[in-house]
Amino acid sequence: MDNTFVIRPIGIVRSPVLSRVDENWGKIEAEIHLQSTWAAALTGLSEFSHAIILTWLHQASFDYNRDLVRRPRGQAKWPEVGIFAQRAKNRPNPIGLSVVDILSCNENILKVRQLDAIDGTPVIDIKPYYTAFDRIETVVEPAWVHEVMADYF
Amino acid sequence: MDNTFVIRPIGIVRSPVLSRVDENWGKIEAEIHLQSTWAAALTGLSEFSHAIILTWLHQASFDYNRDLVRRPRGQAKWPEVGIFAQRAKNRPNPIGLSVVDILSCNENILKVRQLDAIDGTPVIDIKPYYTAFDRIETVVEPAWVHEVMADYF
Numbered sequence: 001m002d003n004t005f006v007i008r009p010i011g012i013v014r015s016p017v018l019s020r021v022d023e024n025w026g027k028i029e030a031e032i033h034l035q036s037t038w039a040a041a042l043t044g045l046s047e048f049s050h051a052i053i054l055t056w057l058h059q060a061s062f063d064y065n066r067d068l069v070r071r072p073r074g075q076a077k078w079p080e081v082g083i084f085a086q087r088a089k090n091r092p093n094p095i096g097l098s099v100v101d102i103l104s105c106n107e108n109i110l111k112v113r114q115l116d117a118i119d120g121t122p123v124i125d126i127k128p129y130y131t132a133f134d135r136i137e138t139v140v141e142p143a144w145v146h147e148v149m150a151d152y153f
Numbered sequence: 154m155d156n157t158f159v160i161r162p163i164g165i166v167r168s169p170v171l172s173r174v175d176e177n178w179g180k181i182e183a184e185i186h187l188q189s190t191w192a193a194a195l196t197g198l199s200e201f202s203h204a205i206i207l208t209w210l211h212q213a214s215f216d217y218n219r220d221l222v223r224r225p226r227g228q229a230k231w232p233e234v235g236i237f238a239q240r241a242k243n244r245p246n247p248i249g250l251s252v253v254d255i256l257s258c259n260e261n262i263l264k265v266r267q268l269d270a271i272d273g274t275p276v277i278d279i280k281p282y283y284t285a286f287d288r289i290e291t292v293v294e295p296a297w298v299h300e301v302m303a304d305y306f
Binding site: 003004005006007008009010038040041042043044045047048049050051052054056068069079080081082083084085086087091092093095097098099122124125126127128129130131132133134135136138139140141142145146149152153 | 156157158159160161162163191193194195196197198200201202203204205207209221222232233234235236237238239240244245246248250251252275277278279280281282283284285286287288289291292293294295298299302305306
């Protein structure tokens with residue numbers, strides 16, 4: 001458990017969003033520019049409607065005392081929850097996960113909608129969205145999640 | 154883009170599945186044993202029905218020539234698709250993503266169902282499953298996906 005692992009970015013986010021925000025990602029269209037060596041790895045992705053993008057949240061910073069257990073967005077109206085029970089950016093391993101609409105896929109450029117990552121964010125993996133894996137029909141989640149999400153998209 | 158990032162495991166999978174398989178994960182119950190320093194980070198997770206587990210697929214090995222574009226499970230009946238258009242384990246960054254049912258959460262141990270990771274797999278992040286982020290109502294995917302998935306769960 002003492003070992004560490006090395007991640008190499010496969011590409012970068014190109015987005016009109018240049019700095020961190022917490023809402024209104026729904027209509028944002030962004031591009032993922034893969035390193036040219038990975039272009040062929042997108043073969044067939046355009047047959048899917050959605051993908052999961054894993055990013056490295058390069059501007060996040062996890063502070064154990066501040067972030068291990070905190071109120072979502074620091075708001076007193078929401079309960080204290082652990083970092084593994086929320087989607088906040090400051091995580092032990094700063095990996096972002098975004099389910100996006102695939103708009104187009106040409107050469108090494110994947111165009112998507114709803115990617116909540118700012119311009120310049122490194123991309124570390126792309127996976128197609130599989131209904132059988134990823135779509136849960138009956139989800140239970142605490143009430144605060146709905147309130148947090150109300151203005152996100 | 155030449156930089157690399159360092160991942161530190163937060164815990165480990167304890168599962169009755171000891172070696173790699175490609176099917177029948179649906180009824181498997183497994184535990185995630187977090188390092189004790191992360192126990193509080195699970196606070197509130199038991200209010201969710203599902204979580205997303207990110208793992209480090211420590212037994213996978215990506216070979217550019219073999220894995221960049223390949224037929225799912227090597228079967229001639231399925232088309233050649235890029236690694237970013239499939240969920241195969243041998244990926245440029247070997248990060249596994251599993252949506253699981255949460256069964257219980259006590260101290261530093263999270264018990265789950267449908268975690269398709271073998272015993273000993275390092276865990277690198279846990280995120281709660283949010284309907285608004287993660288559940289896509291209308292998904293389009295190629296026909297081979299349904300065939301590949303038929304015996305997975």
